[in-house]
Amino acid sequence: LNHLIENKNNFGVEELLKDIPMDAGLKELFLRLPGLFGSVEQIRGAAELTGNPRALKAIGRLEEVHAILAERGLADYVTYDLGMLSNYRYYTGIIFKAYTYGTGDYIVTGGRYDKLLMQFGKDAPAVGFVIVVDQLMAALSRQQIDVPVVLPGTVILYEQEARTGALWLAEHFRRQNLAVQSMKRNTGRALEDYQDMVRRRGQRNLLYLEGDGRTVRVMDMVKGSEDIILLSEYE
Secondary structure, three states: OHHHHHOOOOOOHHHHHHOOOOOHHHHHHHHHHHHOEEOHHHHHHHHHHOOOHHHHHHHHHHHHHHHHHHHOOOHHHOOEEOOOOOOOOOOOOOEEEEOOOOOOOOOEEEEEEOOHHHHHOOOOOEEEEEEOHHHHHHHHHHOOOOOOOOOOOEEEEEOHHHHHHHHHHHHHHHHOOOOEEEEEOOOOOOHHHHHHHHHHOOOOEEEEEOOOOOEEEEEEOOOOEEEEEEHHHHO
């Protein structure tokens, strides 16, 4: 039944239920379940279809959520679907999906899971979600939304042996609230390739740690100047 209910366009529901022995009221509920979608008023109407305490509590919980959303001015952006199911069985409460213009599929999916974290050693309730990056990028493209990317002005380029020093140097700058980008040099690429990359991106400084990383080759790509500074001088 789960698979059948999940497919809202399956017109064989009534035919299938006709041959399954069950309470008439429950059968009617299954038939109407795919249509219980829309405003909170429609969800309130579902309470008249059942006397099950657990189901009534769930409907009440949705009403509480709706009230909170209304207080925050978000209620108009939310619809409710009592027929929505998830393939993941660890959810213990509300599940949700988020949609936007430009894509027919959801860009966010998640829900409440109160027992999942017990599998990882912590008994705590939680709500989580994932962002479907491919769908999000498709929506941004179709809506022609330009998301500006501000790159840090300084790039720290390092060779494998200089990794420890490079990571320390990056942390040194970040402690001073200076944004930096770190990257390991590909041995198959010339240093000039990285210099060209920094220029194209509009970044200014390229700090290169080669060998054991005790010295830093500081290149100002705007002025065209270059200095050699001991890593220890940054301490």
